Amino acid sequence: MPVWQPLHDELKDRGFTVIAVALDADEAAVREWATQERLTFPVLVDRNHLLAELYGFTNVPASVWIDEDGRIVRPADTAMGDDRFRAFSKVDSSIHHDLLRRWVNEGVRDLDDDAVRSNQVLPDDDTQRARLHRRIGILLGDRGDQVGRDHHLREAERLAPMDWTIVRGNMPLFGEDPFGNRFFEFVGEWMEAGQPGYPLRTGRDD
Missing domain, CATH: 1.25.40 (Serine Threonine Protein Phosphatase 5, Tetratricopeptide repeat)
Structure with missing residues (x-):
């Protein structure tokens, strides 16, 4: 989660906020860790995976983009904060970050509403x-x-x-x-x- 702090700082004046969700059962440990890291964005603890179920998270780290009207404009997808685990994850974090910057700064989405719906994973x-x-x-x-x-x-x-x-x-x-x-x-x-x-x-x- 700390790796998202620079992106939050970069875009916060544009009305953007990172909201981190820890899918952990140990709430006290998450609170202690988040305090030590001095994060300035909200950190939620989802012990019962309610948000994971609501937004379709089946793997972490992942993100979902939600606009100011509460609409999902990009569904759940793997999102790495940086490239320190790239050899393992095989994910180039800069691709996601650049798409996010373009959406926040220019209002340009890479997916229309139909693409958002078709790329949502519905649970069986x-x-x-x-x-x-x-x-x-x-x-x-x-x-x-x-x-x-x-x-x-x-x-x-x-x-x-x-x-x-x-x-x-x-x-x-x-x-x-x-x-x-x-x-x-x-x-x-x-x-x-x-x-x-x-x-x-x-x-x-x-």
Whole structure:
């Protein structure tokens, strides 16, 4: 998230604001981290993935553009703040940033309304059920029912095995390193499945 601060500073006088959303269960850790980084844009914590569901996030980092009237003018798509992970992500961050600057500074969108709709990823029944199971799991965990929590979190992964926000989001809850062996196993499975996710693929090198 800190990598978005320079872009926020650059465009804020044009009426643009970055709103960061952390899909984390540990609200206190996010608050501490955001305070240490001295971010000047809002940082929200979406423990139950409500915004992820509303805007169709299945992988992070990602962005959605919303205009001053509350309309989506660019649907969910991978968006890197810089190129430090380009070798892994294969995404050139400058492409997305330049499109964003053009929209904010000149009012020029790269997608019309029809293209926005056609590039939105709508959830199927299994994905909807997976999100419900994860939400129930988080609630049970808050109430101290670890067995029930783990059951529903695993069921969410079974129903949506390629959803990064669910599979990778669950890793810390199971005491797993979100950048550890299980993560790279998941990445391999995702690549073998054809890298399902956002159709726009803005800035992809491959």
